[in-house]
Amino acid sequence: MSGVLKTEIQESVEELKTLLNRQTNAVERSKLQILWWLKQKQVTQVNELAQLSGYHRITVSRWLSRYRAVDGDVRQQLIQELEDAERVSSYGEIQRWLAAIHGQVVPYKTIHKTVRYGLKGKLKRPRPVSEKQPVGAVEAFKETLAPTSTST
Template identity: 40%
Template sequence: MAGVCKIEIAETEEELKKLLSQQKTGSGKERLQLLYLLKTKKAQSVTEAASLLGRNRVTLQDWLKKYRDGGLVELLCKKVSTGRPREIPGGLEKALENELQSPEGFNSYGEICQWLEERLGRKVKYKTVHQLVHYRLKASPKIARPQSQQQMPERLEAFKKTF
């Protein structure tokens, strides 16, 4: 019979139930459900288990191969995507954060770009700097607000006293 699973599941039904209730991720639950279905004989074949779980048969076979190779640890292991490396390394990001918190700070994002160019030795895009500073570090350059030339200091002091 095609699709009949020849795998020995070391865990008992109770252990699988307990692990199933402890799982926090959906993918982990699905993988444990596969083992549970095969252990309790609710699914006689991988094809039957695939239809019960709503997954492709090949996906379930990949999961079972992982289980055969490394047990539950390998089966429940999360795949970590490395992704593209950051434009600004972590150490320089910390230095920038410290510099932003200092009293002098920076006057503009352009000034931050120049500072990073001196440190990195390459140009960093304005948009990258803005996103890093504004969204990731939750900071901003120290920009002085413009003051009117017609502002009278005595009226300003009177306002501060009465406010």
């Protein structure tokens, strides 16, 4: 049947409620509200969501398709990629990986939110070291560094 939703919401009702309360951007808040309605099973069709949210049904469908963009299998592979810090160093690299391996074109913002907030991952890498710095200078500095006292 056309318009019937088959979107599985991965977040719990409590998570969605806290995200909804913390959200300050009106459009992002509307997106979370739609996910909350779906999780609560208050609506079953895109037209109902469109009427409740005040957005066009095409807009609501587009938001839901972006939400479904990173499915469960790809998410598990992404988690494995993130565990190995050598493989992934930027969100753009993840975006290219999804496009090349899985054929999914996902916006940068969606990848950032999924990795940073959904998977609780941080893409960290060390700062560059000057070429003029002698080898072992950092270790020597750490050895001679006087311990700081925390008492007052």
